[in-house]
Amino acid sequence: MIEVPEQWRQILTTIEYVSIIYVLAVNSFYILLFIAAGSQIWRHSLLARREQLWRALGSSFTPTVSILAPAHNEEATVTESVRSLLSLSYPNLQVIIINDGSTDATLATLQAEFDLAPVHPAFWEQIQTKPVGNLYQSLAHTNLIVIDKENGGKADALNAGLNVATGKLVCAIDADTIIEPDALQRLVRPFMTNSDVVAAGGTIRVVNESSVRHGRVQNVRVPRNPLAGFQLIEYLRAFLFGRLGWNSLGGNLIISGAFGLFRRDAVIRVGGYSEDSVGEDMELIASLRRSAYRSGRPGRVEFIPDPVAWTEVPVALEILGNQRDRWHRGLADVLWRYRGLMFNPRYRSLGMIAYPYFVLVELISPVVEVVGFVIAIAGISLGVIDAEVGLWFLLAAYVYGLAVSLLAILLDEIAYRRYSSVKDRLWLVVWAVAENFGYRQLTVYWRLRGLVRYFRRSKVGWGAMKRKGFST
């Protein structure tokens, strides 16, 4: 055994204690989030009992919704997605597909499937975007508009959609997202009951291996592919546990870019989506909330668990890694831009709870995990840390992580019961246990890589997402 100087021994022991305190603090906050999420789910499931959603269908007060779906090389899934959007049960609906300079047959597919006729592109360019080439209107579905524009990225595409949209509310989705037929009716509720709501988000679920027919998810299955299965657990944890809990603890800072509803005037007022940010969805929410605090205008952001949208998650390691890397770069970027919120009492719960959480937990957790692991190995090798204590502590951390996943599955089972077969429910448990062996470590690596790339200011674009298309 190498003799370690007392000073180093002290440093290593201090780091060990700091790591233990960090893990305990984070996990205690998770318990708080769980309590908040549990009470929210309980309330939502009581509110949803015998709810008569169809009333909104016949009401002339139901606000018009413009759905904005940017599409970049989405020829495999765009037809099913647009069909799904057109079949939504919502009375005043406008569907806007923004073809963001696709190099594949996305536009040709849309033209062939939906009988598009050109319309002179006249609109109020309230937010500047890359040039719009053509505007099309479907002759078969007159509420379907297709914008054909130069490639400018997702945020630019959404901004072009905001310029053309006429709805009071805009729903931003990914072109490969399948929205459940009644999801919009559910998502619009907070806007109808609270005049101060500017944004609302729904739950995203994993569609891989479930069958999709005529733009609707029919046979819901838990994927047997491990990568898709692990992501399913992550999505359950993030939406049912995280975002729902944040409704009570200071409000959400993220509404998923794959399915969110916004007041169009509020989004335009803050200048739309930021084109130079990789985390444009989070940036928009931060901007809306900060602007609300500053101006005294409405700025409430709600997460509603029962409107569901389905998305295909990547099952190739490289693509998944790039996605996570991009998400973390986006997080770092937004947190840096809005650094003035940190512990700023002017922004109340946003500045005092939500923002610090995202910095201290979401942003730096991969660093703490890696540093903690390296120190533990070094400490054990040098005899500073007791090997048995180290192993037990590691075990405790994993067991706790598993508990959080199981809680999310349990909340889902109590409130929503999306998976009907017992076999599928058991697969959920299998993926919750198995994700701790390899997958979690990989996500830590990807997030750390994202952070490093952010600090080195590496330029990476949308990132290619090769889609298989939905199984029918």
Add this chain to the structure above:
Amino acid sequence: MEVPYIKLLVGVIALLPGGLLVAYLAIVFQRALWLRWDRGNLEWARAAMLDVATGEALSTSNKRRLSALSPSVQARLFNEFAAIFAGPQSEILRVLAEDIGLTQHLKQRCKSWFWWRRLVAVRTLTLLSTGLGSVEPLLDDRNSQVRYQAIEWAGGTGSEAIASTLIDRLYHGDPFCRYALEDSLTRMGKVASTPLKARLEEKHEDDQALVAMLEVAVRIAGPEYEQIARSLVSHRSPEVRDLCAELLARLGGDDAANTLIEMLDDESSRVASSAARSLGRLKHWPASTRLADLLDDPRWTVRNEAALALANVGAPGILMLQQKARTDDAGGSVSKFALDILANRPGVSAAA
């Protein structure tokens, strides 16, 4: 930290996922068994209800079996059926609900201490279009969701006294229930018209209360509101003037059209656009020249609405649009857009 303490900590923490796993599996299997047990009961009850709703009499034994089901299963069944049946079938369901004691049970539930019980009770009573005498107190419920649902229920009652209560609530502002209040009053239609007119004729300090009431008046659109709309076209709030333009468009007539033409000069782009849109909706072709002037308005929304209104007006408007579309200025651009939109309308043969 000592090893035994860590072991104890891990042990305590490990109990959590262990307990959760057991709870999860118990729920999964209990649900699977319950579903199997419940399916038979529900299938029988659905078949019986379907027979009743289609006019067949329910035998005494079947009625007894239906009464024996738990109130929550009964409520679930009536919710399923009441949502899809209308007219005489709804009446049959309502009578059946009375007969098996469900209505009485729900009325009792309206007094429950738990808000979710009151909520489900009002929801079912709303579907069954019954509950007079029990639901009215819930219009003032301390829980906003229950209040919201009671207001929805009120929309189906056709009582002028309840309409007056709702208008008072709208006037004094209940931000959570504004949508439900407006929707219910609109569904009440003529019943709500007289008390609404009386309220609109009062002097208003609060613009938002006036806006909320005008929104309902626009949907009811009775001729009794014409005088009120014309008296409010010079109101200080653009939102009020905008709604007046919409109301005048729904009422129609030469006087309304002339007022709308005057409103095209409003300083607010919102009001001028609304007036243009309203004239297009009225297909008031004598306004074509004034609308064509607005194609050069510096405000985009006004230009765009003027172009779309001209496309709606008919031949004179389309001619003016075609003339303007030959230019390359901003007015030409919106004219081309309006002509393309017109050409894409079903049943229109390439008007442009």
